Amino acid sequence: MTEPDIVTVESGKSGASGLRLVLWLLVGLAAITGVAIAFGRQQPAEQSTQIDLGGPFKLTASNGSPYSEQNLAGKPFAIFFGFTRCPDVCPTTLARMARLRQALGKDGDKFAIVFVSVDAGRDKPAQVGAYTQLFGTPIVGLTGTEAQIAAITKEYRVFFEKVPIAGGDYTIDHTASVFLMGPDGHFQSIIDHDENDQSALAKLRRLIA
Amino acid sequence: MKYLNIAAIAVLASVAAAPALAHGYAKGALSIDHPWARETAPGQTVGGAFMTINNKGKQDDRLVSANSAVAGEVQIHTVSMTGGIMKMRQLTNGLPIPAGKSVTLKPGGYHVMLIGLKRPLQRGASIPLTLHFSRAGDVKVELAVQAVTSSAPMDMRHD
Numbered sequence: 001m002t003e004p005d006i007v008t009v010e011s012g013k014s015g016a017s018g019l020r021l022v023l024w025l026l027v028g029l030a031a032i033t034g035v036a037i038a039f040g041r042q043q044p045a046e047q048s049t050q051i052d053l054g055g056p057f058k059l060t061a062s063n064g065s066p067y068s069e070q071n072l073a074g075k076p077f078a079i080f081f082g083f084t085r086c087p088d089v090c091p092t093t094l095a096r097m098a099r100l101r102q103a104l105g106k107d108g109d110k111f112a113i114v115f116v117s118v119d120a121g122r123d124k125p126a127q128v129g130a131y132t133q134l135f136g137t138p139i140v141g142l143t144g145t146e147a148q149i150a151a152i153t154k155e156y157r158v159f160f161e162k163v164p165i166a167g168g169d170y171t172i173d174h175t176a177s178v179f180l181m182g183p184d185g186h187f188q189s190i191i192d193h194d195e196n197d198q199s200a201l202a203k204l205r206r207l208i209a
Numbered sequence: 210m211k212y213l214n215i216a217a218i219a220v221l222a223s224v225a226a227a228p229a230l231a232h233g234y235a236k237g238a239l240s241i242d243h244p245w246a247r248e249t250a251p252g253q254t255v256g257g258a259f260m261t262i263n264n265k266g267k268q269d270d271r272l273v274s275a276n277s278a279v280a281g282e283v284q285i286h287t288v289s290m291t292g293g294i295m296k297m298r299q300l301t302n303g304l305p306i307p308a309g310k311s312v313t314l315k316p317g318g319y320h321v322m323l324i325g326l327k328r329p330l331q332r333g334a335s336i337p338l339t340l341h342f343s344r345a346g347d348v349k350v351e352l353a354v355q356a357v358t359s360s361a362p363m364d365m366r367h368d
Binding site for chain 1 (some may be wrong): 245247248249250251252253254255256257281282284286288290293294295296297298299301316317320322324327356357358359360
């Protein structure tokens with residue numbers, strides 16, 4: 001019975017290299033998943049239930065009163081981070097959220113739209129309030145101290161960075177995704193900046209289901 | 210002159226074809242369609258303006274700068290998305306308008322940024338803006354201020 005032995009050895013060898021390949025594929029997959037999560041581009045909502053994102057926060061509402069995650073308890077919400085002097089992506093995103101809410105009809109008020117400023121220096125409650133009022137739908141506009149904003153952006157893994165522009169002014173690079181949070185305050189899914197309305201609506205319907 | 214006529218005809222044609230708000234401008238080989246801006250909130254000191262710039266000529270042009278009576282400073286910017294992060298950058302060398310091409314400034318891409326607004330941009334208002342091109346020279350346009358919820362010029366929308 002020497003022949004089967006040889007066969008066994010050979011298949012063992014190819015099995016080892018096959019296993020190595022699988023392991024490398026897993027490493028690659030893990031790396032891709034890690035990058036995807038790090039950049040907040042998690043696509044399917046089903047996969048994302050284990051992701052620990054969000055949490056308690058202390059900020060200030062546009063009327064100047066304290067506002068925390070407790071104010072949202074029991075209600076799903078869509079949360080977006082930006083700044084009022086952002087001329088492009090922020091109004092585009094908030095306008096879209098307003099439009100999607102409208103598309104949901106009477107279910108549209110089953111979730112809150114939350115806008116958190118990452119510009120502690122310039123966005124005082126009054127500015128945030130005037131800004132969110134432009135969109136023709138109730139939007140919870142929040143701002144806070146630098147430390148408070150640092151805390152909530154860390155929880156939501158939101159990137160932001162001030163970038164000086166000519167003339168002594170600055171703009172802010174920031175994560176442009178909308179995070180959908182369930183009524184228990186847990187992360188459910190993300191609406192990406194470049195995601196189509198149909199897909200975004202489906203996620204919102206799941207959020208309020 | 211020939212190009213100006215073509216541009217003028219194109220503008221007239223677009224005015225005739227579209228609802229009342231359509232507006233356009235022409236100078237030399239350039240024509241500018243539907244310049245518009247988003248309304249801003251009281252206290253908001255920055256606004257974005259958008260338009261389509263067509264170059265019907267045989268030579269490249271470049272939008273080098275702009276100015277407006279309502280803003281302390283006007284810059285030309287581009288927005289890019291990398292890994293879900295929005296980055297806005299000034300085009301310090303201006304925006305090329307290649308020969309025979311159209312360049313659209315729109316939300317999520319190129320825009321003219323009005324910085325240090327002296328008063329809010331109110332919906333329905335008309336805001337003067339002078340565009341400086343390296344070849345065509347200065348073109349004065351009026352920005353139609355639209356609702357913040359607009360993502361395209363109203364006169365281009367079909368809803």
